[in-house]
Structure formats: C-alpha cells, structure tokens
Amino acid sequence: MELVCPLCNGLTKYLCRCEKCESVMVDKGPITDFLDEYSPYLPIELTSKVDGASSNICVHLFYCEKCRNDKRVKIERIKF
Numbered sequence: 591m592e593l594v595c596p597l598c599n600g601l602t603k604y605l606c607r608c609e610k611c612e613s614v615m616v617d618k619g620p621i622t623d624f625l626d627e628y629s630p631y632l633p634i635e636l637t638s639k640v641d642g643a644s645s646n647i648c649v650h651l652f653y654c655e656k657c658r659n660d661k662r663v664k665i666e667r668i669k670f
C-alpha cells in the first residue's frame with residue numbers, strides 16, 4: 591500500500607472556491623513544482639513539510655483566473 595495524493599492521481603476532484611469572487615479555482619498542481627518560484631514566500635512551517643517532514647500531505651496551488659487570487663491547499667494523501 592502506498593500513500594498517494596488523490597488530486598495528483600486524478601482519483602478525486604477538489605472544488606475550491608475563491609474567497610474573493612467565489613469563482614471555482616483551477617488546480618495548478620502540487621506546490622513542489624513551484625518551489626523554486628514560491629519558496630521565498632512560503633512560511634517556514636510549510637516549506638519544511640514540503641521537504642519531506644510530512645509526506646502524507648500534498649500541497650496544491652489553486653488559482654482564480656477571474657481575480658488572480660491564489661491559494662495553497664493541503665491535500666491529505668490516501669492509502670491506495
């Protein structure tokens with residue numbers, strides 16, 4: 591059995607609504623893909639988790655195309 595992120599593996603859809611305009615936000619994928627770009631702005635706590643301290647969490651970046659708001663959502667990995 592392996593821990594997988596249900597979003598990365600297309601097992602489920604996570605509907606995330608923008609706090610500002612209530613549009614449905616687009617899943618831009620796991621934040622590890624964006625670390626180079628975003629790590630200076632991440633709180634230390636989150637960065638250390640992405641580094642492997644907490645491998646049961648996959649952090650996804652959601653983006654609102656309407657008002658350009660973005661949000662990081664912690665997705666819990668499931669046994670698969």
Ligand SMILES: [Zn+2]
Binds near residue numbers: 595596598599648650
């Ligand atoms: Zn994921």
Ligand SMILES: [Zn+2]
Binds near residue numbers: 609612613
């Ligand atoms: Zn928005």
